[in-house]
Amino acid sequence: MRKLINNIKQYEGHFTIGISSIIVSAYVFMHLNYLDDPRVTPKFTKIHDSFSAIDxxxxxxxxxxxxxxxxxxxxFSILLNRxxxxxxxxxxxxxLYATIGASFGIRGLLETHFNITWLFAFLSIALLVLVAKGSGQHFQKH
Structure with missing residues:
Protein backbone atom coordinates (compact mmCIF):
# COMPACT_ATOMS: atom_id res chain seq x y z
CA MET A 1 0.00 0.00 0.00
CA ARG A 2 2.86 2.36 0.85
CA LYS A 3 4.38 1.78 -2.61
CA LEU A 4 1.09 2.72 -4.30
CA ILE A 5 0.86 5.93 -2.27
CA ASN A 6 4.47 6.78 -3.11
CA ASN A 7 3.75 6.21 -6.81
CA ILE A 8 0.75 8.55 -6.60
CA LYS A 9 2.86 11.18 -4.83
CA GLN A 10 5.62 10.83 -7.42
CA TYR A 11 3.16 11.38 -10.28
CA GLU A 12 0.54 13.52 -8.55
CA GLY A 13 0.15 15.88 -11.51
CA HIS A 14 -0.34 12.97 -13.88
CA PHE A 15 -2.68 11.33 -11.37
CA THR A 16 -4.78 14.52 -11.27
CA ILE A 17 -4.99 14.54 -15.05
CA GLY A 18 -6.02 10.86 -15.10
CA ILE A 19 -8.77 11.48 -12.53
CA SER A 20 -10.00 14.59 -14.37
CA SER A 21 -10.13 12.62 -17.63
CA ILE A 22 -12.31 9.98 -15.97
CA ILE A 23 -14.61 12.68 -14.56
CA VAL A 24 -14.90 14.51 -17.90
CA SER A 25 -15.66 11.28 -19.74
CA ALA A 26 -18.27 10.29 -17.13
CA TYR A 27 -19.94 13.69 -17.63
CA VAL A 28 -20.03 13.17 -21.39
CA PHE A 29 -21.51 9.68 -20.93
CA MET A 30 -24.27 11.14 -18.75
CA HIS A 31 -24.96 13.94 -21.26
CA LEU A 32 -24.28 12.47 -24.70
CA ASN A 33 -24.57 15.01 -27.52
CA TYR A 34 -25.37 17.79 -25.05
CA LEU A 35 -23.76 20.39 -27.32
CA ASP A 36 -26.48 19.69 -29.89
CA ASP A 37 -29.17 20.71 -27.40
CA PRO A 38 -30.64 24.12 -28.38
CA ARG A 39 -30.61 25.12 -24.69
CA VAL A 40 -26.81 24.78 -24.73
CA THR A 41 -26.12 25.91 -28.27
CA PRO A 42 -28.96 28.03 -29.67
CA LYS A 43 -29.61 27.23 -33.32
CA PHE A 44 -29.24 30.84 -34.43
CA THR A 45 -25.65 30.98 -33.15
CA LYS A 46 -24.57 27.48 -34.15
CA ILE A 47 -21.47 27.51 -36.32
CA HIS A 48 -21.78 25.17 -39.28
CA ASP A 49 -19.73 22.76 -41.36
CA SER A 50 -15.99 23.20 -40.76
CA PHE A 51 -16.42 23.83 -37.03
CA SER A 52 -18.78 20.88 -36.53
CA ALA A 53 -15.92 18.50 -37.33
CA ILE A 54 -14.28 19.46 -34.02
CA ASP A 55 -17.32 20.53 -32.03
CA PHE A 76 -3.22 2.05 -13.27
CA SER A 77 0.17 2.72 -14.90
CA ILE A 78 0.92 5.21 -12.11
CA LEU A 79 -0.03 2.65 -9.46
CA LEU A 80 2.19 0.06 -11.18
CA ASN A 81 4.95 2.62 -11.91
CA ARG A 82 5.01 1.99 -15.68
CA LEU A 96 -7.86 14.85 -26.49
CA TYR A 97 -7.75 17.90 -24.21
CA ALA A 98 -6.40 19.98 -27.11
CA THR A 99 -9.45 18.91 -29.12
CA ILE A 100 -11.72 19.90 -26.25
CA GLY A 101 -9.84 23.20 -25.90
CA ALA A 102 -10.20 23.93 -29.61
CA SER A 103 -13.89 23.07 -29.55
CA PHE A 104 -14.75 25.20 -26.54
CA GLY A 105 -12.28 27.93 -27.52
CA ILE A 106 -14.00 28.38 -30.86
CA ARG A 107 -17.41 28.26 -29.17
CA GLY A 108 -16.33 30.88 -26.64
CA LEU A 109 -14.88 33.24 -29.21
CA LEU A 110 -17.23 32.88 -32.16
CA GLU A 111 -20.63 32.23 -30.65
CA THR A 112 -22.55 35.06 -29.11
CA HIS A 113 -24.15 33.43 -26.05
CA PHE A 114 -22.40 33.65 -22.69
CA ASN A 115 -20.27 30.61 -21.94
CA ILE A 116 -17.04 30.30 -19.93
CA THR A 117 -16.36 26.61 -20.47
CA TRP A 118 -13.61 27.63 -22.89
CA LEU A 119 -11.73 29.06 -19.91
CA PHE A 120 -11.84 25.75 -18.05
CA ALA A 121 -10.73 23.89 -21.17
CA PHE A 122 -7.68 26.13 -21.47
CA LEU A 123 -6.94 25.82 -17.74
CA SER A 124 -6.87 22.05 -18.23
CA ILE A 125 -4.41 22.48 -21.07
CA ALA A 126 -2.30 24.76 -18.85
CA LEU A 127 -2.23 21.97 -16.23
CA LEU A 128 -1.00 19.57 -18.91
CA VAL A 129 1.78 21.98 -19.87
CA LEU A 130 2.85 22.45 -16.24
CA VAL A 131 2.96 18.72 -15.66
CA ALA A 132 4.88 18.15 -18.89
CA LYS A 133 7.44 20.81 -17.98
CA GLY A 134 8.03 19.61 -14.44
CA SER A 135 6.73 16.05 -14.43
CA GLY A 136 4.48 17.08 -11.58
CA GLN A 137 7.15 18.96 -9.64
CA HIS A 138 5.04 22.15 -9.66
CA PHE A 139 2.56 20.49 -7.34
CA GLN A 140 5.03 19.38 -4.69
CA LYS A 141 5.54 21.32 -1.47
CA HIS A 142 8.92 22.98 -1.03
Whole structure:
Protein backbone atom coordinates (compact mmCIF):
# COMPACT_ATOMS: atom_id res chain seq x y z
CA MET A 1 0.00 0.00 0.00
CA ARG A 2 2.86 2.36 0.85
CA LYS A 3 4.38 1.78 -2.61
CA LEU A 4 1.09 2.72 -4.30
CA ILE A 5 0.86 5.93 -2.27
CA ASN A 6 4.47 6.78 -3.11
CA ASN A 7 3.75 6.21 -6.81
CA ILE A 8 0.75 8.55 -6.60
CA LYS A 9 2.86 11.18 -4.83
CA GLN A 10 5.62 10.83 -7.42
CA TYR A 11 3.16 11.38 -10.28
CA GLU A 12 0.54 13.52 -8.55
CA GLY A 13 0.15 15.88 -11.51
CA HIS A 14 -0.34 12.97 -13.88
CA PHE A 15 -2.68 11.33 -11.37
CA THR A 16 -4.78 14.52 -11.27
CA ILE A 17 -4.99 14.54 -15.05
CA GLY A 18 -6.02 10.86 -15.10
CA ILE A 19 -8.77 11.48 -12.53
CA SER A 20 -10.00 14.59 -14.37
CA SER A 21 -10.13 12.62 -17.63
CA ILE A 22 -12.31 9.98 -15.97
CA ILE A 23 -14.61 12.68 -14.56
CA VAL A 24 -14.90 14.51 -17.90
CA SER A 25 -15.66 11.28 -19.74
CA ALA A 26 -18.27 10.29 -17.13
CA TYR A 27 -19.94 13.69 -17.63
CA VAL A 28 -20.03 13.17 -21.39
CA PHE A 29 -21.51 9.68 -20.93
CA MET A 30 -24.27 11.14 -18.75
CA HIS A 31 -24.96 13.94 -21.26
CA LEU A 32 -24.28 12.47 -24.70
CA ASN A 33 -24.57 15.01 -27.52
CA TYR A 34 -25.37 17.79 -25.05
CA LEU A 35 -23.76 20.39 -27.32
CA ASP A 36 -26.48 19.69 -29.89
CA ASP A 37 -29.17 20.71 -27.40
CA PRO A 38 -30.64 24.12 -28.38
CA ARG A 39 -30.61 25.12 -24.69
CA VAL A 40 -26.81 24.78 -24.73
CA THR A 41 -26.12 25.91 -28.27
CA PRO A 42 -28.96 28.03 -29.67
CA LYS A 43 -29.61 27.23 -33.32
CA PHE A 44 -29.24 30.84 -34.43
CA THR A 45 -25.65 30.98 -33.15
CA LYS A 46 -24.57 27.48 -34.15
CA ILE A 47 -21.47 27.51 -36.32
CA HIS A 48 -21.78 25.17 -39.28
CA ASP A 49 -19.73 22.76 -41.36
CA SER A 50 -15.99 23.20 -40.76
CA PHE A 51 -16.42 23.83 -37.03
CA SER A 52 -18.78 20.88 -36.53
CA ALA A 53 -15.92 18.50 -37.33
CA ILE A 54 -14.28 19.46 -34.02
CA ASP A 55 -17.32 20.53 -32.03
CA UNK A 56 -19.34 17.47 -32.99
CA UNK A 57 -16.97 14.89 -31.53
CA UNK A 58 -16.26 16.24 -28.05
CA UNK A 59 -19.67 15.20 -26.73
CA UNK A 60 -19.86 11.79 -28.42
CA UNK A 61 -19.73 8.43 -26.68
CA UNK A 62 -16.71 7.15 -28.59
CA UNK A 63 -14.71 10.25 -27.60
CA UNK A 64 -15.69 9.76 -23.96
CA UNK A 65 -14.78 6.06 -24.19
CA UNK A 66 -11.26 6.86 -25.41
CA UNK A 67 -10.85 9.50 -22.70
CA UNK A 68 -12.10 7.08 -20.02
CA UNK A 69 -9.88 4.19 -21.15
CA UNK A 70 -6.78 6.36 -21.39
CA UNK A 71 -7.53 8.02 -18.02
CA UNK A 72 -7.91 4.63 -16.37
CA UNK A 73 -4.76 3.40 -18.12
CA UNK A 74 -2.87 6.38 -16.73
CA UNK A 75 -4.14 5.74 -13.19
CA PHE A 76 -3.22 2.05 -13.27
CA SER A 77 0.17 2.72 -14.90
CA ILE A 78 0.92 5.21 -12.11
CA LEU A 79 -0.03 2.65 -9.46
CA LEU A 80 2.19 0.06 -11.18
CA ASN A 81 4.95 2.62 -11.91
CA ARG A 82 5.01 1.99 -15.68
CA UNK A 83 6.73 5.14 -16.96
CA UNK A 84 6.39 4.43 -20.68
CA UNK A 85 2.66 3.81 -20.36
CA UNK A 86 2.28 6.93 -18.20
CA UNK A 87 4.02 9.00 -20.89
CA UNK A 88 1.97 7.48 -23.71
CA UNK A 89 -1.27 8.04 -21.78
CA UNK A 90 -0.22 11.61 -21.07
CA UNK A 91 0.35 12.29 -24.78
CA UNK A 92 -3.01 10.83 -25.79
CA UNK A 93 -4.86 12.77 -23.09
CA UNK A 94 -3.03 15.93 -24.19
CA UNK A 95 -4.31 15.47 -27.74
CA LEU A 96 -7.86 14.85 -26.49
CA TYR A 97 -7.75 17.90 -24.21
CA ALA A 98 -6.40 19.98 -27.11
CA THR A 99 -9.45 18.91 -29.12
CA ILE A 100 -11.72 19.90 -26.25
CA GLY A 101 -9.84 23.20 -25.90
CA ALA A 102 -10.20 23.93 -29.61
CA SER A 103 -13.89 23.07 -29.55
CA PHE A 104 -14.75 25.20 -26.54
CA GLY A 105 -12.28 27.93 -27.52
CA ILE A 106 -14.00 28.38 -30.86
CA ARG A 107 -17.41 28.26 -29.17
CA GLY A 108 -16.33 30.88 -26.64
CA LEU A 109 -14.88 33.24 -29.21
CA LEU A 110 -17.23 32.88 -32.16
CA GLU A 111 -20.63 32.23 -30.65
CA THR A 112 -22.55 35.06 -29.11
CA HIS A 113 -24.15 33.43 -26.05
CA PHE A 114 -22.40 33.65 -22.69
CA ASN A 115 -20.27 30.61 -21.94
CA ILE A 116 -17.04 30.30 -19.93
CA THR A 117 -16.36 26.61 -20.47
CA TRP A 118 -13.61 27.63 -22.89
CA LEU A 119 -11.73 29.06 -19.91
CA PHE A 120 -11.84 25.75 -18.05
CA ALA A 121 -10.73 23.89 -21.17
CA PHE A 122 -7.68 26.13 -21.47
CA LEU A 123 -6.94 25.82 -17.74
CA SER A 124 -6.87 22.05 -18.23
CA ILE A 125 -4.41 22.48 -21.07
CA ALA A 126 -2.30 24.76 -18.85
CA LEU A 127 -2.23 21.97 -16.23
CA LEU A 128 -1.00 19.57 -18.91
CA VAL A 129 1.78 21.98 -19.87
CA LEU A 130 2.85 22.45 -16.24
CA VAL A 131 2.96 18.72 -15.66
CA ALA A 132 4.88 18.15 -18.89
CA LYS A 133 7.44 20.81 -17.98
CA GLY A 134 8.03 19.61 -14.44
CA SER A 135 6.73 16.05 -14.43
CA GLY A 136 4.48 17.08 -11.58
CA GLN A 137 7.15 18.96 -9.64
CA HIS A 138 5.04 22.15 -9.66
CA PHE A 139 2.56 20.49 -7.34
CA GLN A 140 5.03 19.38 -4.69
CA LYS A 141 5.54 21.32 -1.47
CA HIS A 142 8.92 22.98 -1.03
Missing amino acids: GITDDGWFATILMVVGLTMI KKVINLSFRIISA
